[in-house]
Amino acid sequence: MAEDPAPARGRKRSEQTRLAILAAAYELTLEVGFAGVTVEGVAKRAGAGKQTVYRWWATKADVLLEALALKADLTVSTADQGSFEAEVDAFLRDSAALLAVPGVVPVLRSLMAEAQRDTDFRHRFQDGFLTRRRAAFETVVARAAARGDKPVHLTAALAADLVFGLIWYRVLATERLLGEDDITAVRRLLSEQPGEE
Amino acid sequence: MAEDPAPARGRKRSEQTRLAILAAAYELTLEVGFAGVTVEGVAKRAGAGKQTVYRWWATKADVLLEALALKADLTVSTADQGSFEAEVDAFLRDSAALLAVPGVVPVLRSLMAEAQRDTDFRHRFQDGFLTRRRAAFETVVARAAARGDKPVHLTAALAADLVFGLIWYRVLATERLLGEDDITAVRRLLSEQPGEE
Amino acid sequence: MAEDPAPARGRKRSEQTRLAILAAAYELTLEVGFAGVTVEGVAKRAGAGKQTVYRWWATKADVLLEALALKADLTVSTADQGSFEAEVDAFLRDSAALLAVPGVVPVLRSLMAEAQRDTDFRHRFQDGFLTRRRAAFETVVARAAARGDKPVHLTAALAADLVFGLIWYRVLATERLLGEDDITAVRRLLSEQPGEE
Amino acid sequence: MAEDPAPARGRKRSEQTRLAILAAAYELTLEVGFAGVTVEGVAKRAGAGKQTVYRWWATKADVLLEALALKADLTVSTADQGSFEAEVDAFLRDSAALLAVPGVVPVLRSLMAEAQRDTDFRHRFQDGFLTRRRAAFETVVARAAARGDKPVHLTAALAADLVFGLIWYRVLATERLLGEDDITAVRRLLSEQPGEE
DNA sequence: TTTTAAGCGAGACGGTACGTCTTGTCTTTGC
DNA sequence: GCAAAGACAAGACGTACCGTCTCGCTTAAAA
Structure with a gap:
């Protein structure tokens, strides 16, 4: 049988936080323009930590790309x-x-x-x-x-x-x-x- | 007929410096990419002061736009x-x-x-x-x-x-x-x- | 009684960095004179970021004042x-x-x-x-x-x-x-x- | 005996400008503080060129020292x-x-x-x-x-x-x-x- | 009179430091 | 072991002055 490579320990990724980050990135882009968006600003608005953004996305553009698919x-x-x-x-x-x-x-x-x-x-x-x-x-x-x-x-x-x-x-x-x-x-x-x- | 409003006082703009800045901006963009170009880097390579760049161009993109026309x-x-x-x-x-x-x-x-x-x-x-x-x-x-x-x-x-x-x-x-x-x-x-x- | 308003979250201030900055400021003042000291130079010698200096001290004089107390x-x-x-x-x-x-x-x-x-x-x-x-x-x-x-x-x-x-x-x-x-x-x-x- | 080496040719130093610069330096020091005084600002207020200040004084402090004697x-x-x-x-x-x-x-x-x-x-x-x-x-x-x-x-x-x-x-x-x-x-x-x- | 040599106001120049901002990482505490 | 908080090293930003260097003009002594 195939094993799950990781037995999934610890806290799970928060779907709520994920959506909050995507929404925050999308809204901020509209409000201040992409150049004015900062990872810190996105995290702040999403009520998330900066590291949480970096853990799941490589750049703020990737956040926005995923946010677009959501929108x-x-x-x-x-x-x-x-x-x-x-x-x-x-x-x-x-x-x-x-x-x-x-x-x-x-x-x-x-x-x-x-x-x-x-x-x-x-x-x-x-x-x-x-x-x-x-x-x-x-x-x-x-x-x-x-x-x-x-x-x-x-x-x-x-x-x-x-x-x-x-x-x-x-x-x-x-x-x-x-x-x-x-x-x-x-x-x-x-x-x-x-x-x- | 439109007259020159100011009789041109003070030291004149250095054409040599202007060309050096345009060339530096163009070359640096090819070498390190636009995102990697800094105004300071352009000035340095051109042997110019940072302020001289800012005095004549609003952004590094404007330098590049003019450099394109030159090139x-x-x-x-x-x-x-x-x-x-x-x-x-x-x-x-x-x-x-x-x-x-x-x-x-x-x-x-x-x-x-x-x-x-x-x-x-x-x-x-x-x-x-x-x-x-x-x-x-x-x-x-x-x-x-x-x-x-x-x-x-x-x-x-x-x-x-x-x-x-x-x-x-x-x-x-x-x-x-x-x-x-x-x-x-x-x-x-x-x-x-x-x-x- | 006054309570600690915040339970102190996030990373703690680095005592090592603090001491390195104080020492760097003191040494640099002796080497190049206060006027020749720059915040950037202090940070560099201390192996710190410029922002770390500005986060904790208002001016380079304040760094020196604290360094004096240390010395x-x-x-x-x-x-x-x-x-x-x-x-x-x-x-x-x-x-x-x-x-x-x-x-x-x-x-x-x-x-x-x-x-x-x-x-x-x-x-x-x-x-x-x-x-x-x-x-x-x-x-x-x-x-x-x-x-x-x-x-x-x-x-x-x-x-x-x-x-x-x-x-x-x-x-x-x-x-x-x-x-x-x-x-x-x-x-x-x-x-x-x-x-x- | 050694005479005045130069028989004084060319335009003479403007006493009016000298006084204007001294007055400007003194006033500006009171208005914005010595740290806020710039040679350019002194020249501007005196209606003089920056070079005229540098021609006769080494630093703005020297201007102020002479201004003090005047005042x-x-x-x-x-x-x-x-x-x-x-x-x-x-x-x-x-x-x-x-x-x-x-x-x-x-x-x-x-x-x-x-x-x-x-x-x-x-x-x-x-x-x-x-x-x-x-x-x-x-x-x-x-x-x-x-x-x-x-x-x-x-x-x-x-x-x-x-x-x-x-x-x-x-x-x-x-x-x-x-x-x-x-x-x-x-x-x-x-x-x-x-x-x- | 003509020349020549400063002085002058103006302002561009090469530099350098400023204090701020953002990036991406690291550390700490709490869940 | 993820999450929020936030300190950290790094370094670019655009601004402000520095002191120097033209530039074209004015002034005055020398030729």
């Missing part, structure tokens, strides 16, 4: 909608909804910014967020390819880069997010058939 | 190439060339990251870099519209968002930059004529 | 010697001994100098050093008065001012300290009986 | 008063009058404090102030000795140390200056004849 449902629907166009539309609406959740945009900005500074966190952010969403989109493109209605001159990777590029560029460099017209235009762009060639 | 030619060619397709191609090649300049990619990452943390710098980054390049691209789109060969279902703004989104997403979230095939695909995507509708 | 026994013997003359003599010898401890003179100079610049420290210096020694001398004068052999035309306060004035003037304005002949002369001056009048 | 007459009357007692009395009243000039006490404190930190200034302070006053007092003692009414058991040096010690101790360590009773008591102490021996 917004990060799972993306990839249900079969019958057509590539419909599924792209669903994906974009899903993304727009995520960005509309209060606080998500500043948190995403902070996380992407942190990913530029900290290589280790960069990987965790990619695994915990970026690749996750990208995989969903590529599922859609793959299904379209199987169906035979995929766009002929865009690879799946480039299509994904364009879509995520648009979303991230809007988040990072502008104040405009995804609107109805953006969704329509992108949907058409990706699914239209070129004249000939 | 790489940020002007974008928007010469009339006869067709929208040719001009988009020229713009993308120009952008790829900028990214190929040693050190430009990590510097751009750092600047965009800093723009997320510091609202004031965000504006200076937009004015000093983002809108500058964007304006060049929009000039191209506008000329296409005047010619009548612009893409029918994309607004100039969305086209720009897609192009810059792709570039920035590649820089920030991936290791891949713009390749020959990317340029070709984007050029075609933006200039193709939809079949009907 | 030299600041308690003054006021034992009953039978006569005013004998007790004045003992007090002066005690003072001369204090000044003879290596480093005490430059430290006293520094502290008195700092007390002129910093009003807050001035009070702490008075409480922690000046009044302490003065009280000892005044005890002697009071006992003489009780005995009836006190000097007739000097108040206790003026006698103290003269004695401490002499000592401090020698320390601050000259290179000469208290010698055997000074002690003898002052003892006689204070205890002699005026001829008539 | 208060530092010459001490040593006129023959007929008796030692009368001359000591005159000397003490003269000293009390000096201390009563507005601003003199804080300035003296600052200068003596600075003399503890800066060895070079210490000598200039001794030459420009301390010895000057001390010489006056010793003239009085010498005349008394010539007359034959000098105190038998105090050397001139010790008598001077006691008198200046008292004055300086009052200035540096207390808030009390010289009063009528102090003058009387010191005069008597120094001039009284011991009973016998």
Whole structure:
């Protein structure tokens, strides 16, 4: 029989404290900005000790990454909608909804910014967020390819880069997010058939 | 006509020191990463005093922004190439060339990251870099519209968002930059004529 | 009765670090002079962080004041010697001994100098050093008065001012300290009986 | 014989600026304390350039030392008063009058404090102030000795140390200056004849 | 008259210390 | 053995002055 490696002795991790820390990190980011957040401040607001934060998370960005998952449902629907166009539309609406959740945009900005500074966190952010969403989109493109209605001159990777590029560029460099017209235009762009060639 | 308000009294700013600081900031960013750069370190390497840095730049990111302009030619060619397709191609090649300049990619990452943390710098980054390049691209789109060969279902703004989104997403979230095939695909995507509708 | 308000949580103050800081401050003052001492330098030599110094002392002068108490026994013997003359003599010898401890003179100079610049420290210096020694001398004068052999035309306060004035003037304005002949002369001056009048 | 080596070419020193700097230094010391005075601040208030201050004075303490001479007459009357007692009395009243000039006490404190930190200034302070006053007092003692009414058991040096010690101790360590009773008591102490021996 | 040499106000310069802030670790007591 | 509290070493922050060095101008003696 497999043994539990550790017989689990001592006090257990406090779930209440964990949630309090995640909530504190999320709220503080919105209130004072990520740069203004300190581990000590998060611990203070959560009624926790600083060491408790460090014991379970490597950096404050990791706390925020987990807090984001708690705050917004990060799972993306990839249900079969019958057509590539419909599924792209669903994906974009899903993304727009995520960005509309209060606080998500500043948190995403902070996380992407942190990913530029900290290589280790960069990987965790990619695994915990970026690749996750990208995989969903590529599922859609793959299904379209199987169906035979995929766009002929865009690879799946480039299509994904364009879509995520648009979303991230809007988040990072502008104040405009995804609107109805953006969704329509992108949907058409990706699914239209070129004249000939 | 605007007159110089002050007749320029006192010792003049040292151009040599200015260049030494810009070079030091650029080099240090490549060597230890933006997060590892300190104003003191930049001043030290430049043989300058810390106050001299603070006298002329608000943050180390501003130093880097100016250093970027010194290192790489940020002007974008928007010469009339006869067709929208040719001009988009020229713009993308120009952008790829900028990214190929040693050190430009990590510097751009750092600047965009800093723009997320510091609202004031965000504006200076937009004015000093983002809108500058964007304006060049929009000039191209506008000329296409005047010619009548612009893409029918994309607004100039969305086209720009897609192009810059792709570039920035590649820089920030991936290791891949713009390749020959990317340029070709984007050029075609933006200039193709939809079949009907 | 006053209770300890807090049951003392968290890590305790490191006595080892405290002593290292006091020793470093004392040594550095002798080596480079008080003006050349920096809090950072003290912390460095003590193997401590700068914040640890600031956590427990308001200024470097306060560190030195405490270091002085550590280095030299600041308690003054006021034992009953039978006569005013004998007790004045003992007090002066005690003072001369204090000044003879290596480093005490430059430290006293520094502290008195700092007390002129910093009003807050001035009070702490008075409480922690000046009044302490003065009280000892005044005890002697009071006992003489009780005995009836006190000097007739000097108040206790003026006698103290003269004695401490002499000592401090020698320390601050000259290179000469208290010698055997000074002690003898002052003892006689204070205890002699005026001829008539 | 050696003549003035330079026949004085170029622009002459501005007396107006000199006075403005002295006044500014004196006033600023009273307003913000010596520690709060900066050379830049003195120059600013005087409407002068920083270099002009440094051209003529080594430190801000030297400016203040000269300002003191401008503000208060530092010459001490040593006129023959007929008796030692009368001359000591005159000397003490003269000293009390000096201390009563507005601003003199804080300035003296600052200068003596600075003399503890800066060895070079210490000598200039001794030459420009301390010895000057001390010489006056010793003239009085010498005349008394010539007359034959000098105190038998105090050397001139010790008598001077006691008198200046008292004055300086009052200035540096207390808030009390010289009063009528102090003058009387010191005069008597120094001039009284011991009973016998 | 022209030149030449300071003095001057202004202010940028290379430095250095300041006192604060944050980081991530360590230590203590209590649960 | 986790948790809260908080002291610790380390070191960057942005500010304030230091004393020096231009800069362009003014002043006055020398040529």
